[in-house]
Amino acid sequence: MSAERAPQPVANRRVLVVEDEPELREVVCAVLEDEGYTVVAASDGRQAVDMACENVPDLIILDMGLPILSGEEVASTLREKLAKPPPILVMSAAGTVAERARRIGAANYIPKPFELDDLTDAVHKLLD
């Protein structure tokens, strides 16, 4: 595990975490905040779209099974609304996570449950 390293000077990087499961949302946010990122969170697809359009994040961590708008719908809506949509890291419990990530043009994916190292490594790669 490489969790020992100090927070990176990445406070200016904004990550939008979209996850309907509150406890999971909170722990992901905590992990990323520990890593020094600026983290905002949404609990459903509609809210995610609104927040992303209002203030475009550098990365969206997107669950697929969301209320109101699904992960897929969030991705396609953002592609329509934003000239330069941010990269998406798909985070899903579905067995077909890789396939779904490919379909929506996600930058990467992590299946649930995940190692924190895998999450932080993926985020670092996309933002650093």
Next chain:
Amino acid sequence: MLASNGVSTRPRTGITELPPVKILLVDDEPKNLTALETVLAADDRVLVRAGSGSQALRQVLQDDFAVVLLDVHMPIMDGFETAQLIRGRERSRETPIIFLTAAISEEMSIAKGYSLGAVDYIVKPFDPEILRSKVTVFIELFRKAEQIRLQAAELADTTAFLHSVVEGATAYAIMALDLYGGILSWNEGARRIYSFSEDEVVGEANVRLLFRPDDVAEGLVDALLGAAERDGRAVSTLDGVRKGGEVFSASLSIEQRVTADGTVGYVAIGQDVTHVRDAQEQRARLIQEQTARAEAERARDRLRQIIDVLPEGILIAESDGRLSMCNAAALAILGAEPPEDDAWGERTLQRFSLDGRITPTEELPIARAVLKGETVLGEQLLVQSAAANERIPVLMNSAPLRDPDGRIVGGVAALQDISPIKELESQKDAFLAAASHDLKNPLAIVKAQAQLLMRRARRADNPETAPLVDGLKSIDQATRRLAGMVNELLDVARLQMGRPIELDPRPMDLADLAQEVAADLRLSTDRHEITVQGGVATLTGSWDRERIERVMVNLLTNAIKYTPEGGEVVIRLGREQINGVEWALVEVQDRGIGIPPSDIPRVFDRFFRASNVAGRIEGAGIGLSGVRQIVEQHGGRVSVESVENHGSTFSVRLPADSGVPA
């Protein structure tokens, strides 16, 4: 008497009115002639006068006379000379002559007269009564002779007629036989039927010539003649034999024949009945065919009734592709009766497709059965229903139909509507997806929380938190195991349904994994010695580690399970290069009970369990079908070599370089 067609007509019978009888009176004395005329004149006769011998000769040349009354004493040519000349003529050779003489002068002249054929003498002057009665005798005689002659002519006519009838009956062999079967007569029909000429058989051959030698040897012809003698008539259906030996279907009727003089024999009438028999045979064939057709129709009706109660749809195709039978269940699936004239079932079969794409008819199982003789089992198809706008998933089994000689005469397809199964499968899919989501989300929370707390505790670097970190590590590991189990459960469920699983290929080392798996499984047995061989330090590629681990665990647990007495189990690692492609090879070898040869081709099939373990050894996990699916989804291959009671070696080959494209 011959009619224009060459067959003589029947002669008229009965004696017709006879012409008047002529009597020649010869005398040089006219008053004597007149006296004779006076005495002999009557309606039934004509009296012809001759005044001299030479006149008499002219008359007998012209006419037939019942009697000649001839005066002996005539000038120039006397009665004797005249009689000699009359007798010398052919026509009058038999004509009776009565000499008339004035006196019987001497013995010599009487003797001379008789020697010249005289039948009588009458001495002048004659007694009219005596003369009349003597002449009457000759008239009667002449009339009798004439009658006999006419009868003889008539008889000859009748004989000729009968002969013409016999000869004209050319469709019948008519022959007279003696008591021993010797052939006495032979008609045209006999010649045509048996090809022998009259000369060859009449008086030469026996009727036995006309039968097959073995029939004759068996005494069948003797029996026939015996029956004709005993019963008066016998009919034979023995084969006939023509000149040259050709055998044909004959019918021969033999009747006993007794002639006027009491001679006993037979008359035989034969016929070539080849055409009759042919016609009979043809008729019998026709009846047989009709019966067979009716029988087939009944069988078909019965079959139809039977297949109509089957829950599976049945389609029967003829060799020309026409769908000739379709049961009720098939109709329900198709939604409409196949058209009668639908050769190759185009309009029906076009509604079937593989994977929803348009499928050429000849690729459909039933067409493959008819055209190539293939037996196709368990092909999944979609059918566009004619009745409803829906596609019905079906499972089609097809096999060719063959005649007793093994020629393909059609094909049969059994259709099972698997909509309910598909429905269950999709429900199971939905359930699995939900279960997956519902199980994995809490796991993800526990795991993330544990790891977050570990991170924070480590950063705090406080000795008091060390036990906390250990506890969290334990939670984390248990969660990892739990996640692995959930994933395996989901994989098993998908693999058992034959569904693809989603691979997550990452760079990994098979040698590492093999050591790990071997170490884990050593803990599960103390009777087996598990070794990793092959001298390959690393064996890297891009594979789904979790799934490949599942494959290795499965092969190893099988090896352990099927070596119940314990013993060596070897994992052998290696590399292979085939056609420039680098392959990683993993072999798992045991010395256990092995697999029966007949089961080897099927061990990787879903739901298959080898016959020597069914019911004895518990099956679990992803099974060999799951092993194969995982390996094939990686672009690899599995194979097995096994000798029953000596052990098995399973081989897994994976593309070593790139694995599957992500």
